[in-house]
Amino acid sequence: EVQLVQSGAEVKKPGESLKISCKGSGYTFTSYWIGWVRQMPGKGLEWMGIIYPGDSDTRNSPSFQGQVTISADKSISTAYLQWSSLKASDTAMYYCARLYAWGTYRAFDYWGQGTLVTVSS
Amino acid sequence: EIVMTQSPATLSVSPGERATLSCRASQRVSSNLVWYQQKPGQAPRLLIYGVSTRATNIPARFSGSGSGTEFTLTISSLQSEDFAVYYCQQYNNWPPGGWTFGQGTKVEIK
Numbered sequence: 001e002v003q004l005v006q007s008g009a010e011v012k013k014p015g016e017s018l019k020i021s022c023k024g025s026g027y028t029f030t031s032y033w034i035g036w037v038r039q040m041p042g043k044g045l046e047w048m049g050i051i052y053p054g055d056s057d058t059r060n061s062p063s064f065q066g067q068v069t070i071s072a073d074k075s076i077s078t079a080y081l082q083w084s085s086l087k088a089s090d091t092a093m094y095y096c097a098r099l100y101a102w103g104t105y106r107a108f109d110y111w112g113q114g115t116l117v118t119v120s121s
Numbered sequence: 122e123i124v125m126t127q128s129p130a131t132l133s134v135s136p137g138e139r140a141t142l143s144c145r146a147s148q149r150v151s152s153n154l155v156w157y158q159q160k161p162g163q164a165p166r167l168l169i170y171g172v173s174t175r176a177t178n179i180p181a182r183f184s185g186s187g188s189g190t191e192f193t194l195t196i197s198s199l200q201s202e203d204f205a206v207y208y209c210q211q212y213n214n215w216p217p218g219g220w221t222f223g224q225g226t227k228v229e230i231k
Contacts, residue, residue, distance in 0.1 A: 033217065044224045059218050095164055106170070107171075107176070108155075112164065
């Protein structure tokens with residue numbers, strides 16, 4: 001069974017750093033892109049970026065370029081989303097999702113349960 | 122960046138009725154269009170990819186259509202479990218880049 005299990009909720013202060021994780025299981029982790037999606041409180045979904053754990057090829061949304069770092073450790077089937085200096089506006093639920101790619105089709109077919117990040121002084 | 126605009130923002134429908142949700146892209150995205158469903162407190166769920174292909178275990182009452190810049194998700198006969206927020210998403214670039222979601226349509230009970 002394919003599963004993406006994310007790390008638990010975090011409460012941080014502005015200026016602090018943070019790294020959240022997404023562990024894949026039940027499939028070949030290195031063969032599928034993993035994407036990250038932000039959902040601010042009461043708002044819609046925003047595509048942040050994506051990584052291919054097989055070779056760490058990473059693509060960021062222009063909206064998030066320079067704001068976050070996406071990485072992966074294929075030895076432990078885990079992808080990461082990292083901030084070096086959090087802001088209150090980073091308060092959101094963050095989802096990881098596996099990218100299904102078949103022919104020209106692309107879609108996030110499996111999603112993690114989400115990690116709630118709260119940034120408050 | 123391709124902007125995806127969904128309408129209406131909220132759709133009030135009675136159980137058993139048909140729901141039609143629209144998604145418009147600011148530029149052509151060919152057939153590179155996906156629909157997701159999200160219920161409160163849950164992660165999104167893949168419904169349809171490639172404009173019209175239902176994902177695994179998605180009931181036949183869900184159907185997608187369209188091409189270019191105009192897309193539609195139709196729920197033929199709304200069931201209680203279908204009341205949720207629906208998002209479209211384009212993936213017009215490959216390798217991945219600049220993918221965007223619509224702002225969502227909330228389907229609520231009338």
